[in-house]
Amino acid sequence: MKRIIKAVLTILISLVSVFPFAGKVHGDIGGVNWDPYYAWCIEKDGITVSREGYGQEEVYIPYGARLYVWYSFDENKAYNVNDSYFAYYGDYSFSFSTSISGKHIRPVKKVPNSEFLTYENLELLVLDETKVYEGPSSDYKKVATLFEGTTISSDYNDGMWAHIIDEDKEGWIYFNQTSVKDDLPGVIIKNNDGISAVNINDVVLYDSLKNKDTNAVIPAGSTLTYLGNCSTSFENKHQYMLYDGKNGWITDEGDSLVYDLEGSRLFAYENVILYDDLSGSKVISVIQGNDAADVLKMVFDSHGKEKYYCRYEGLEGWTSAVANCFVDSSIIKGFEKAFVVEDTALFKQIGGEESGTSISKNEEFLVISSTEVDDKSWHYIRMGNKEGWISADLHFFEKNENEENDSEIEDRTNKKVPDVMYYYVAGAFIISISTFVLIRYLNVKKK
Amino acid sequence: MILLNLLISRLAGTILIESFFAYVLGIRETKDFLNIVLVNLMTNPFLVMFSFMMKAKFGNSVYYVILLLMEMLAVYLEGYIYNKYLKSRKLNPFLLSFILNLLSFSLGLIIIYM
Numbered sequence: 001m002k003r004i005i006k007a008v009l010t011i012l013i014s015l016v017s018v019f020p021f022a023g024k025v026h027g028d029i030g031g032v033n034w035d036p037y038y039a040w041c042i043e044k045d046g047i048t049v050s051r052e053g054y055g056q057e058e059v060y061i062p063y064g065a066r067l068y069v070w071y072s073f074d075e076n077k078a079y080n081v082n083d084s085y086f087a088y089y090g091d092y093s094f095s096f097s098t099s100i101s102g103k104h105i106r107p108v109k110k111v112p113n114s115e116f117l118t119y120e121n122l123e124l125l126v127l128d129e130t131k132v133y134e135g136p137s138s139d140y141k142k143v144a145t146l147f148e149g150t151t152i153s154s155d156y157n158d159g160m161w162a163h164i165i166d167e168d169k170e171g172w173i174y175f176n177q178t179s180v181k182d183d184l185p186g187v188i189i190k191n192n193d194g195i196s197a198v199n200i201n202d203v204v205l206y207d208s209l210k211n212k213d214t215n216a217v218i219p220a221g222s223t224l225t226y227l228g229n230c231s232t233s234f235e236n237k238h239q240y241m242l243y244d245g246k247n248g249w250i251t252d253e254g255d256s257l258v259y260d261l262e263g264s265r266l267f268a269y270e271n272v273i274l275y276d277d278l279s280g281s282k283v284i285s286v287i288q289g290n291d292a293a294d295v296l297k298m299v300f301d302s303h304g305k306e307k308y309y310c311r312y313e314g315l316e317g318w319t320s321a322v323a324n325c326f327v328d329s330s331i332i333k334g335f336e337k338a339f340v341v342e343d344t345a346l347f348k349q350i351g352g353e354e355s356g357t358s359i360s361k362n363e364e365f366l367v368i369s370s371t372e373v374d375d376k377s378w379h380y381i382r383m384g385n386k387e388g389w390i391s392a393d394l395h396f397f398e399k400n401e402n403e404e405n406d407s408e409i410e411d412r413t414n415k416k417v418p419d420v421m422y423y424y425v426a427g428a429f430i431i432s433i434s435t436f437v438l439i440r441y442l443n444v445k446k447k
Numbered sequence: 448m449i450l451l452n453l454l455i456s457r458l459a460g461t462i463l464i465e466s467f468f469a470y471v472l473g474i475r476e477t478k479d480f481l482n483i484v485l486v487n488l489m490t491n492p493f494l495v496m497f498s499f500m501m502k503a504k505f506g507n508s509v510y511y512v513i514l515l516l517m518e519m520l521a522v523y524l525e526g527y528i529y530n531k532y533l534k535s536r537k538l539n540p541f542l543l544s545f546i547l548n549l550l551s552f553s554l555g556l557i558i559i560y561m
Contacts, residue, residue, distance in 0.1 A: 421500050424454070428492035435489035439482065443532040 039067045039087075039105040047105075067105060124162060124173075124187050125228060126150040127240070132171035136161035139420055143171045146187075162187070188228035188240055195226040197241075197257040205241065205248035215248040224250070226259065252300050264295035266310055266319075274317030278307055284317035457555075458491045464551040472546065473537040483547075486528050490521040522548050 041047060046062040061067070069087045126146045134140040146152060152169075154162040161172045173187060201220050207213040218224065225242040239250045239257070250257065266272070272287040273280075278301065287293045293312035301307050307320050462484050469483050494517045502510035525548065526541035533540055 421496070425493070425496045425500050428454075428496040432489045432493045435485050439485050439489065439528060439532065442485075443482070 037069050039069050041067065041105055043105075069105075122154045122162070124152050124154050124164070126152065126187050128187075130173050130187055132164065132169060132173050134171055136163075136172045138174065140172070144169045146173065195259055195261065197224050197226055197239075197259040198222070199224065199257050201256050203250050203252075203256050205243055205246060205250060207248055215246050216243060218243050218250075224257070257299065259298040261295045261298050261308070265292050266295050266308055267292045272319050274310060274312060274315065274319050276317055278318050280318070280320070285312050285315040287312045287319070454492055454495055457495050458487065460555065460558075461491050461551045462487050464554050465547040468547055468550050469543070472543065474533075474535045476534045479533050479535050482528065482532050486525045489528075490524055494518070494521055518548060518552060 041061050046060055048058050048060050067087045126148060128148060130146045131138075131142050132144040132146060134143055146164075146169075152164050152166055154164050156163045161174055163172055164170065199218055199220055199222055203218050205215040205218055207215045222243065227240045227242050227247065239252055241248065241250050266287070272293075273283055274285045274287065274293075276282040276284050278299070287310070293310040295308050295310050296316070297309045299307050299309075301320070307318050309316065309318050465483055465487060466480055469480065474480065474483070494514075498510060498514045498517055501513040522541070522544050526544035529540035529544055533543075538546070
């Protein structure tokens with residue numbers, strides 16, 4: 001009897017002792033439920049939520065408003081019960097926790113066929129020497145170098161890495177530098193459609209963003225031709241322009257340039273509000289969800305985000321296309337980047353995490369896009385202020401039992417092991433040998 | 448860093464569980480505990496990393512087979528060292544190794560899937 005009590009106590013104490021490690025032990029607990037749905041606000045007085053990416057700024061959602069819940073993240077399998085949701089309302093994106101979802105909103109409709117954010121089939125212009133890697137990370141082997149002036153096709157990019165294809169080259173290039181550091185982007189999306197812009201104030205045309213070598217000072221009222229920008233950057237402060245036969249960079253700190261986008265169309269997923277001016281002080285009209293409006297012009301605001309001037313049912317006004325709408329890339333004269341699905345003011349480069357590693361249980365993340373390259377599946381995720389790719393091997397989606405997963409399982413064969421994993425295995429092997437020697441030394445010495 | 452955290456937490460969890468059960472099973476000598484800790488340091492990181500690598504390379508089905516083989520190898524190696532250096536002989540060293548590994552592995556699974 002004494003032994004049984006001892007054993008039970010041992011198990012209980014061990015469980016309690018090890019619990020703090022549970023969060024780090026396994027990365028597959030909890031996960032993103034990528035199953036969007038619409039929901040109504042059922043709180044009579046409305047609800048107030050914190051807006052994503054704007055610190056403590058709060059957004060009021062009135063009674064009866066329809067929300068688009070993009071994804072939910074549940075973590076209720078272990079001791080830590082914590083569900084969170086990511087949703088859109090009007091032009092706002094925000095996240096909220098279980099306390100709000102349970103009490104204040106009611107799901108009404110599943111949204112079928114939700115699509116990942118992808119940009120496909122682009123022509124890229126190389127401005128500076130750029131390395132090509134085997135995979136979407138600099139951890140992968142360098143396979144080639146692209147030189148200034150090269151034009152190359154890309155069949156897929158996620159907003160940070162582009163998969164390129166050529167007759168003799170294939171690989172991934174990094175082409176999102178503008179938003180993360182003041183450096184010259186090595187690659188931009190080539191724009192062949194001749195979008196023009198008029199500058200309101202004098203602007204400087206720089207040869208290089210790094211050195212800020214002045215190429216020309218362009219007086220207010222001039223017309224420039226847009227050649228491209230670091231289009232994967234969500235902070236579109238730096239535009240590559242043509243003026244008077246000279247190419248160079250313009251740093252648009254906000255409202256310096258007005259782009260002529262007449263002929264483009266803006267498609268609204270959800271209601272999109274049109275304001276009388278850029279500050280959004282007065283509502284002019286609301287573009288209804290699933291409807292479209294004409295786009296006349298566009299500016300980048302001081303945060304580097306697009307603001308579109310649209311015409312809808314005879315009324316004209318400004319809207320910030322940060323959520324709930326996209327501007328059709330085939331119509332908008334080469335602005336492929338205009339497919340914006342969320343507020344991206346805090347977009348940052350991933351920092352310091354090794355490719356191919358697992359993610360701790362307690363780390364919430366958002367799946368932004370997904371791709372397959374050579375039968376290998378990848379998810380592009382955001383965790384806090386970090387972003388990067390994870391192999392589909394490390395995915396966290398809760399499986400829908402009705403879905404056929406055979407192809408996924410099959411995809412897991414022939415995966416490439418990231419280099420960093422070899423280093424860890426080698427390190428672990430060295431630790432093993434060293435420890436074995438130490439054990440021998442300690443025991444033999446004392447004998 | 449995430450991989451390193453994972454490695455350290457698994458190692459710490461294993462050492463904690465095995466040391467505790469070793470105590471329950473009658474191990475009292477400090478030097479024996481030191482050997483148990485070192486033996487786990489010898490086997491656990493390599494086992495974890497190698498099985499992860501196999502998972503990344505070949506997928507889940509191969510991973511489970513490799514994990515099982517690696518665990519068996521770990522049981523044998525740990526048993527071999529216990530047999531050679533452990534003072535306490537209340538249990539057969541290989542049986543001790545098997546019990547400790549089984550307990551740490553099972554408890555790990557319970558914690559993960561609870």
